[in-house]
Amino acid sequence: MKQFISRRKFIVGSATLAGAAITSNIIGAPAIIRSLGKPNSLFKGVQIGTITYSFRSMPTDAENILKYCLDANVSAIELMGNTAEQFAGAPDQPNLSKEEKAVLLADWRKGLSMEKFKQLAEMYKKAGVSIYAYKPNAFSPSNTDAEVHYGMKAAQALGASHVTLEIPKEAGQTKRLSDIAAKFNMLVAYHGHEQQTPTIWDSALSESKYNALNCDLGHYTAAGYNAVELVKAKHDRIASAHLKDRQNKEHGRANLPWGTGDTPLVEVLQLMKKNSYKFPGTVELEYEIPAGSDAVKEVAKCVEYCKKALGA
Numbered sequence: 589m590k591q592f593i594s595r596r597k598f599i600v601g602s603a604t605l606a607g608a609a610i611t612s613n614i615i616g617a618p619a620i621i622r623s624l625g626k627p628n629s630l631f632k633g634v635q636i637g638t639i640t641y642s643f644r645s646m647p648t649d650a651e652n653i654l655k656y657c658l659d660a661n662v663s664a665i666e667l668m669g670n671t672a673e674q675f676a677g678a679p680d681q682p683n684l685s686k687e688e689k690a691v692l693l694a695d696w697r698k699g700l701s702m703e704k705f706k707q708l709a710e711m712y713k714k715a716g717v718s719i720y721a722y723k724p725n726a727f728s729p730s731n732t733d734a735e736v737h738y739g740m741k742a743a744q745a746l747g748a749s750h751v752t753l754e755i756p757k758e759a760g761q762t763k764r765l766s767d768i769a770a771k772f773n774m775l776v777a778y779h780g781h782e783q784q785t786p787t788i789w790d791s792a793l794s795e796s797k798y799n800a801l802n803c804d805l806g807h808y809t810a811a812g813y814n815a816v817e818l819v820k821a822k823h824d825r826i827a828s829a830h831l832k833d834r835q836n837k838e839h840g841r842a843n844l845p846w847g848t849g850d851t852p853l854v855e856v857l858q859l860m861k862k863n864s865y866k867f868p869g870t871v872e873l874e875y876e877i878p879a880g881s882d883a884v885k886e887v888a889k890c891v892e893y894c895k896k897a898l899g900a
Contacts, residue, residue: 625716626658626663626715626716627657627658627660627661627662627716627717628661628663629661629662629663629664629891629894630664631895631898631900632861632898632899632900633864634857634860634861634865634869634894634898635663635664635720635866635868635869636662636664636831636868636869636871636891636895637662637663637665637869637871638657638660638662638665638870638871638872638873638887638890639667639668639830639870639871639872640653640665640666640667640668640670640671641668641872642872642873643873643883643884643887644883645877645882646882646883646884648670648671650671650672650674650675650708650711653671654711654712656883656884656887657715657717658715658716658717659884659888660884660885660887660891661888661891661892662871662887662891663716663717663718664717664868665712665717665718665719665720665721666720666722666723666828666870667719667721667723667746667748668723668724669722669724669725669726669739670725672705672708672742672746673693673724675707675708676700676705676708678693678696679692679693679696694732694734694735697726697734698738700738702741702744702745705742705745706745706746708746709745709747718747719747720748720750720828720868721743721748721750721751721752721802721828721868721870722739722742722746722748722752723752723753724738724739724742724743724751726738726739727739727751727753727765727776728753728756729756729761736765736768739751740768740769740771740772743774744772744774748774749774749827750774750775750776750777750800750802750828751775751776751777752777752778752779752802752827752828753765753776753778753779754779754781755778755779755780755783755784755788755789756778762778762791762795762796762799763796765799766795766796766799767796769796769798770796770798775798775799775827776798776800777799777800777801777802777827777828778792778800778801778802779802779803779804780803780808781807782810782811783811784803784804784807784808784811784813785811785813786813786817786818789803789822789825793825799825800825800827801822801826801827802826802828803818803826803830804829804830804832804872805829805830805832805852805853805856806830806832806833806834806849806872806874807834809834809835809836809849809851809852810834810835810836810837810841812836814852815851815852816852816855816856816859819856819859819860820859823863823865823867826865826867828867828868828869829856829867829868829869829870830872831851831853831856831869831870831871831872831894832846832851832872832874833845833847833848833849833850833851833875834849834850834851835849835850836850843874843875844875845875845878845889846889846890846893847893853894853897856869857894857897857898858897858898861898861899869894871887871890871891871894873886873887873890
């Protein structure tokens with residue numbers, strides 16, 4: 589298990605450069621200037637990040653996602669596949685059927701150079717944002733082994749410690765994925781919604797040390813379970829954890845602004861700090877954005893909530 593923990597450790601530089609300009613020295617990046625310097629969402633040893641999905645109400649190309657991170661003071665991210673593949677030049681044929689698009693994409697992925705993914709990682713790194721997880725649409729039973737290999741190679745090129753996907757329903761899929769992941773020394777972390785239970789990951793975890801959790805503590809609360817107890821029990825197999833504030837069963841299960849729901853976010857964050865857990869907490873914005881605000885402002889509020897909860 590020591591090997592598992594050490595693999596996931598990553599350090600995001602916390603130094604800030606007041607008035608630093610992030611412009612043409614970043615390959616492919618637009619002119620971005622953040623007056624406070626590089627972002628830093630590493631608080632008291634706890635890395636807070638976000639996921640591309642948080643910004644789904646806005647353009648999600650790689651350059652804009654980077655700008656949102658800088659504006660929201662986010663120094664780490666779980667990057668979703670569409671954003672990275674668009675940057676890498678994936679074909680876009682909106683008039684094709686879903687099946688035809690899948691065939692076209694699979695063909696594009698064959699033998700694809702990882703150079704654009706490395707370029708994307710470097711662009712983010714220079715701006716002060718690390719990519720700790722990658723979620724490509726390449727790990728379903730319908731994807732070939734070649735596509736799974738491609739997804740793992742892309743994650744490596746991006747600098748991610750793990751890939752993420754929804755908990756598979758199909759028998760044998762977690763074993764298939766972890767067997768391939770082992771060749772790349774990559775963790776496969778499974779994400780859950782309200783189907784999460786204290787034992788839902790156990791079969792996958794018993795199969796391979798390369799299987800892990802990408803648990804969602806908000807959904808876990810809405811499902812009727814104690815997120816603090818999950819983190820205590822599984823902390824050494826959690827690759828990253830999604831953070832949101834949801835009501836429990838009794839209160840209606842709604843997604844709410846942080847601090848107004850039933851998810852024990854403060855307790856979990858303090859537990860992570862106290863025990864020096866090294867997995868990142870991923871802000872996933874799911875509550876309704878208030879009038880006059882936007883996703884970047886709301887993610888920034890969530891990051892600040894984490895900072896205060898950790899006493900930073």
